[in-house]
Amino acid sequence: MTNVPGPSSGSPVRPARVRAAGWGWRHAPRTRWALRGLDFEIDPGERVLLLGASGSGKSTVLQALAGVLGGSEEGESAGELLIDQRPASDSQGRVGLVLQDPDSQVILERVGDDVAFGCENLGVPREEIWPRVRHALAEVGLDVALDRSTAQLSGGQKQRLALAGVLAMRPGLLLLDEPTANLDPAGVAEVRDAVARVLESTGATLVVVEHRVDVWLPLVDRVIVLSPDGALLADGAPEDVLQSRGEELAELGVWVPGHPHAVAPRVSAPGTRVLGTRDLTVGRSVAFAANGFERRMPDLGFLEGTSTAITGPNGSGKSTLGLTLAGLLPPIAGTASARGTLRDGASEHPIDWRSRELLTRIGTVFQEPEHQFLRSTVREELAVGPRALKLSSAEIAARIDELLQRLRLDALADANPFTLSGGEKRRLSVATILATRPRVLVLDEPTFGQDSRTWAELLGLLGELVDEGKAIIAMTHDRRFVDTFADREVRL
Amino acid sequence: MTSTTKSEPTIATARRSIRWRVVDIVVASVIAVASSVVFFAWNIAHDGVSSLLKPLLPGLQAADGGMWLFAGVLVALVVRKPGAALYGEFVAAAISALLGGQYGATVLLSGLVQGLGAELVFLLFFYSSWRVWVAILAGIGAGIAKAAFELVVWYPGADTLFMTVYVAASIVSGAVIAGFLSWLAVRGLAKTGALDRFASGREYSAHV
Amino acid sequence: MTHPFSRINPVAKLGAALLLAACLVLTVDWVSAGTALLLELAAFPFLGIRARRFWLRTLPVWVAAPLTGITILLYGRPSGTIYWEWFAVRISDGSLELALATMLRVVAIGLPAVVLFITVDATDLADGLAQVWRLPSRFVLGALAAFRLVGLFANDWRYLELARRARGVGDAGRIRRIPGQVFALLVLAIRRGSKLAVAMEARGFGGPIPRTWARESRFEMGEWATLIAGLMVGMIAIAAAVGTGHWNFIVG
Secondary structure, X not given: OOOOOOHHHHOOOOOOOEEEEEEEEEEOOOOOOOEEEEEEEEOOOOEEEEEEOOOOXXXXXXXXHOOOOOOOOOEEEXXXXXXXXXXXXXXXXXXXXXXOOHHHOOOOOEHHHHHHHHHHHOOOOHHHHHHHHHHHHHHOOOOOOOOOEHHHOOHXXXXXXXXXXXXXXXXXXXXXXXXXXXXOHHHHHHHHHHHHHHHHHHOOEEEEEOOEHHHHOOOOOEEEEEOOOOOEEEEEOHHHHHHHHHHHHHHOOOEOOOOOOOOOOOOOOOOOEEEEEEEEEEEEOOOOOOOOEEEEOOOOEEEOOOEEEEEOOXXXXXXXXXXXXXXXXXXXXXXXXXXXXXXXXOOOOHHHOOHHHHHOOEEEEOOOHHHHOOOOOHHHHHHHHHHHOOOOHHHHHHHHHHHHHHOOOHHHOOOOHHHOOHHHHHHHHHHHHHOOOOOEEEEEOOOOOOOHHHHHHHHHHHHHHXXXXXXXXXXXXXXXXXXXXXXXXXXX | OOOOOOOOOOOOOOOOXXXXXXXXXXXXXXXXXXXXXXXXXXXXXXXXXXXXXXXXXXXXXXXXXXXXXXXXXXXXXXXXXXXXXXXXXXXXXXXXHHOOOOOOOHHHHHHXXXXXXXXXXXXXXXXXXXXHHHHHHHHHHHXXXXXXXXXXXXXXXXXXXXXXXXXXXXXXXXXXXXXXXXXXXXXXXXXXXXXXXXXXXXXOOOOO | OOOHHHHOOHHHHHHHHHHHHHHHHOEOOHHHHXXXXXXXXXXXXXXXXXXXXXXXXXXXXXXXXXXXXXXXHHHEOOOOOEEEEEOOEEEEHHHXXXXXXXXXXXXXXXXXXXXXXXXXXXXXXXXXXXXXXXXXXXXXXXXXXXXXXXXXXHHHHHHHHHHHHHOOOOOXXXXXXXXXXXXXXXXXXXXXXXXXXXXXXXXXXXXXXXXXXXXXXXXXXXXXXXXXXXXXXXXXXXXXXXXXXXXXXXXX
């Protein structure tokens, strides 16, 4: 960084005080209050970790503090929520919010513009904006040109960019909504360290929401826990709360150190080789996705009744390898070939199979479940594969009922797949694949965005499948997943 | 700078406000952008042979024109604000020009004209009816505007029969693809919960 | 090294293309269209666009022009000798001349509209629209932010296609699967848009404070020259048509 922030750009940040008094919120289409009767006070400079089950309204609290919950058109509020002495809804510039999804919070095309965006909106004079931008980028350690394209940044860099954009506004209250949930381990460390630096230099008040407690414990001095129905469950020093409420928190899906979820031991024995690669180069063409690329892969073989984790940094070609093994993308060079029971009369190369032939052979679970939803109810969704196989309607109904029960989706049989929670969507996307009983399962980041409870459930389910003799191939960043579940790890 | 809209407090008593919220603007823009991606995919999927045969038709080539019109009607049905059809169609056109669409800057004009065609219909109903037949009428409005624009700019030398068939085909296509299908799409979108922040979404989604 | 023309404010390029188009739209005759086309082809080499890029981007115009010409040849207003007639088709002296004029006209309107847009950057265009043309900044910036998502949507679209193959319904025709994929894309797009709106609002976007601009969008000599050049080409073309008696107003 050539521009050392000057004294003019370092004007002091005044840490904010937060006060909730009987505060609550009801989203307009619902009759149930998302949050109710919240009372808490956060002193200037305090660093709070906000915990709770999925759906307990943690994100709603952060959005309310940031003043972006919307007006009376979108819902009803009760009680008071104050930043310093003013209602949170008109505290523009006092509060900065960083969200979970890196792709949905990059706003502009160029790095410098993106950081300047908040300043412009606050009416900061032009001469003052660029020093602020440089200072903010330096503080989060993002050492790239101002006209660098934001699309080219990694996930961790995008999150630090968002943090810089917030910092340039000089907020007294920093809100982080699961800022590292979508990042690989390197990205998590990058972001956490940047936040630590920022807090050190600004002394701003912090509220962070995150399932992975261990990431933030070194930084916070207080933990607030929301109950599943949106009330206050616990509030106190981190050690005290985690000690006294550890069990309960783990039950809610929080990763509490020292409270691992039990995953049943596996009993499978490896079977014969069903899928293998030779001299394989994977890649995607330049035509549609902006950046085409090619990666040479090691020769791999996959046995029935085993689980393989494929790991490696972003850009190592994990997902592309997965899609190629699954018979969805053609290899650039070399072969991926099926054998024996997997081939079962079809051509040797999965990419040559018809879509219908894939169903009973290789099932793919995409990273984003919504990419593979096709119907408007869960039951219909599960019927798609079996119908394509032209199974009898009695057989289809039997399979669906079994899956609904086994994956605890029976209460949701008539719900629209897109309305499910993150954990439910993941279970459904696995269920749609299981409905046609493929011998090989390819999963891309299956544990992404899952809380500890849904994580353990998923592992339990996948374990059963391996025991039944299926070959599971998972592309993943998740260390815990690799250590607990994989028979073998392939590092790219 | 005068460009920022004044922050007059929205009429608290009115059930719905006429002022665009940030989420209205951004989601309208995003739908328009997604629509232009769809135009592109449509062009790729399109059979090359049929596009060579199309010039031989006596005006029926306008029959798939509705594909280029749905952005405006769809955006209006989702955000339900004055100017939504115009904005949605115009942004979709501008994006396809930026992506390297085949008619460059002239697409901006056709987007504007087509958007106006749909917008006028919603205006005639004082922005208070979003029923299926209003959507179909808006699709027709866009279709007529599209046909008029293209006949003037690209086919001014055509004879009356060609022009009549061209307009008729545009109307049918606008009514079905831009009008009816957009309305169906919004109903489906509401059921996915994606429109929970919009009045259009709350009308259909379950009350929990 | 950036070419000087690529630094011209996009709203000036846009304005030039639209002024030129406005002139050419008024008449259908081969003189005005041909004149404009000659002037355009003489000007393009000075805009700093590489030949390969030029041909690649303008290819659709070169394809569309003869096709539109054929349509007019078959269905143009007939006059003079009629050579062939079948059902609604009538090829005559009149439709032959109109077809030629139409072909040249499509190229003359289409080329500058595409070429002037090749060097346009979305961010610069938005700056110009909001600061020079004074369009409402909330809308301009909303559209600009959404434009950035194009790459993600293209990626979504690819995954939607792959996912259909994975779900066993990929054997049916591509066109038939489009409506379903469009719907899924819209769901994903609206979800992303809602999140983006929260992120933007959290950074003070759409708030009560009058906005400033980190970068000024300028409109100076070069911009005026670009505008005038566009208008001049159009006027010269019109003058040529009127002067040679070929002016043929589109209505009537």
